[in-house]
Amino acid sequence: xxxxxxxxxxxxxxxxxxxxxxxxxxxxxxxxxxxxxxxxxxxxxxxxxxxxxxxxxxxxxxxxxxxxxxxxxxxxxxxxxxxxxxxxxxxxxxxxxxxxxxxxxxxxxxxxxxxxxxxxxxxxxxxxxxxxxxxxxxxxxxxxxxxxxxxxxxxxxxxxxxxxxxxxxxxxxxxxxxxxxxxxxxxxxxxxxxxxxxxxxxxxxxxxxxxxxxxxxxxxxxxxxxxxxxxxxxxxxxxxxxxxxx
Amino acid sequence: xxxxxxxxxxxxxxxxxxxxxxxxxxxxxxxxxxxxxxxxxxxxxxxxxxxxxxxxxxxxxxxxxxxxxxxxxxxxxxxxxxxxxxxxxxxxxxxxxxxxxxxxxxxxxxx
Numbered sequence: 001x002x003x004x005x006x007x008x009x010x011x012x013x014x015x016x017x018x019x020x021x022x023x024x025x026x027x028x029x030x031x032x033x034x035x036x037x038x039x040x041x042x043x044x045x046x047x048x049x050x051x052x053x054x055x056x057x058x059x060x061x062x063x064x065x066x067x068x069x070x071x072x073x074x075x076x077x078x079x080x081x082x083x084x085x086x087x088x089x090x091x092x093x094x095x096x097x098x099x100x101x102x103x104x105x106x107x108x109x110x111x112x113x114x115x116x117x118x119x120x121x122x123x124x125x126x127x128x129x130x131x132x133x134x135x136x137x138x139x140x141x142x143x144x145x146x147x148x149x150x151x152x153x154x155x156x157x158x159x160x161x162x163x164x165x166x167x168x169x170x171x172x173x174x175x176x177x178x179x180x181x182x183x184x185x186x187x188x189x190x191x192x193x194x195x196x197x198x199x200x201x202x203x204x205x206x207x208x209x210x211x212x213x214x215x216x217x218x219x220x221x222x223x224x225x226x227x228x229x230x231x232x233x234x235x236x237x238x239x240x241x242x243x244x245x246x
Numbered sequence: 247x248x249x250x251x252x253x254x255x256x257x258x259x260x261x262x263x264x265x266x267x268x269x270x271x272x273x274x275x276x277x278x279x280x281x282x283x284x285x286x287x288x289x290x291x292x293x294x295x296x297x298x299x300x301x302x303x304x305x306x307x308x309x310x311x312x313x314x315x316x317x318x319x320x321x322x323x324x325x326x327x328x329x330x331x332x333x334x335x336x337x338x339x340x341x342x343x344x345x346x347x348x349x350x351x352x353x354x355x356x357x
Contacts, residue, residue, distance in 0.1 A: 074299055136299065136323065159281070167301040168280030 001240060003220045006231075007031075008040035008065060009079055009154065009180065009205030010214060012049040016110035016130055019210035023119045024053040026211060032060045034215045037226055040205070042067040042079055044129040045099060047092045048114050051085060056117055063226045068095060069154055069207075071130065072137040077154040077161045079180055079205075080144045083228035087147045094143050098135045104128040137167075141175050150235055151175070155182040155207060157190060170197050178203050178235050178243070183217040187245045201237050204245040220244040247271050247355060249313045249336055252292065256340065256350055258315065262327040263336035269312040274355060276348045280305050287311060292355075294348050298322050303329035303337075311335065315351070317344045 010027060011018040024041075031039050041053045041064055050066035057064045066088040067081040082088050103126055104112050112125040133140070137153075144151040153163040156170070156179050163170055163179075170179070178201045181190045190202055204217040223230035223241045233241040250267040253260060260267070272290030277283050278297050287293060289310040295302065296317050303326060306314055313336040316322065322330065322337045330337045340347050 074297060138299075138323075165279060165281045166297075167299055168284045168305050169301065171299070171301055 001222050001224060003222055003244065004037035004226060005035050005215065006038040006219050006221045006243075007036055007206050007208070007215050007217060008038070008067075008081065008152075008203055008219075009042050009069065010039055010208045011043055011069070012041060012053070014046055014049050014112055014114055014125065014129070015043040015209070016104060016106070016112050016128070017209055018043065018110070020111075021211050022209070023115055024049055024056055025117060025119060027053060027214065028056045028060060028062065030211050030214045031057065031062050036062060036215050038063045038065065038221060038231055040065040040067050040079065040081055042069045042081075044069055045071060045095050045131075045133060046125065046129055047082070047088045047095070048125075050088055052115070052117055063231070065228070065231065067149075070095070070140055071132045071161065072140050073132055073135055074137055074166045075132050075161055076137050076163050076166045078137065078140060079152040079154050080140065080149055081152070082147065082149040083232075087149060090147050091143070091149065095133070098133040099127045099129075100131045100134065102128045102131045137163075137174070145175065150177045150232060152178045152180050152203060152235070154180045157181050157185040157193070170194060172197070177201075178237075180205055181245070182207060183213075201235075201243075202245055203235060203243045218246050220246075249292070249338075252313075252351070252354060253336075253338060255354060256347070259339035261316070261322050261330075261337045261339055263313075263330035263334055265331070266313065266334035266336045269334075269336070271312045271355060274348065274351050275311075276344060284309065292351060294344055294351065296320050296344070298326055300326040300329045302326060303333055303335060306335045307333045313338055315340060315347060317342060317347055
């Protein structure tokens with residue numbers, strides 16, 4: 001088995017709260033510089049920056065996992081991760097069909113731009129991506145699994161927009177693949193705080209909104225090689241693969 | 247005041263948990279953050295919210311709340327209804343917004 005540095009939760013400039021420096025090329029440059037081998041591109045309620053980032057990262061031997069940080073109807077943030085373009089497109093359609101009609105005000109929330117590999121702006125997204133979808137957390141979970149992705153409630157230790165803040169505690173029959181803790185807490189604290197849950201499997205990610213935050217959660221994937229199936233097994237903690245949270 | 251009396255006076259829908267309509271209401275709490283309700287609601291409160299997830303019932307049960315009022319025609323999810331019936335904690339509904347129904351409940355309970 002080998003150990004690979006990973007950060008499964010990174011925002012880009014497409015997220016209104018994402019720093020303007022968070023272009024796909026800058027993220028990939030940073031990932032290469034600090035030695036990340038697997039990165040998740042997870043904007044609020046959008047997967048649109050996945051493909052361009054993957055294209056740039058492939059040349060540097062870095063794997064990009066497609067995804068989004070979804071805001072469910074209950075305002076719980078959940079990471080939804082996917083391996084391939086056809087799954088990403090299916091999930092993107094699901095997101096667009098369930099976004100609220102609230103429009104973004106860039107002065108208040110920041111710009112929501114789609115850029116290409118040269119940081120040229122291709123599109124500006126109109127619906128406010130940080131608002132809640134019209135679907136429940138269970139419906140999002142079902143959709144993610146139906147498509148073949150991984151469903152991971154995000155930063156569950158945080159007092160805002162988390163499973164625990166919005167729903168009080170982790171529902172015991174929620175079918176998550178792992179739980180994400182934020183970079184500001186420890187695995188020991190998480191194991192203690194959520195000891196009422198049987199299926200305790202954590203990942204820790206940076207939730208980076210600017211370049212300096214990328215990789216700060218210092219998480220490693222123990223696996224044979226870098227590919228979706230290995231990443232999936234590591235997150236599920238099966239067949240000797242695991243997520244090493246420090 | 248009994249839950250049934252509040253239902254009648256404010257014209258609320260009863261979605262589930264009708265076996266708990268004789269529970270006593272002693273006060274109220276309005277919040278959509280379940281972590282907040284868990285920390286601050288008092289036993290005997292009627293809880294006004296727009297959250298429809300089944301954790302609502304678990305928290306109502308834990309805090310010994312008398313009933314839940316969903317605002318703006320929000321409907322409980324199927325498994326939430328089942329839990330409500332099981333626990334005997336009524337889920338009520340109104341077309342009114344949170345501010346308005348909270349005001350009406352306040353007047354009724356404290357009036």
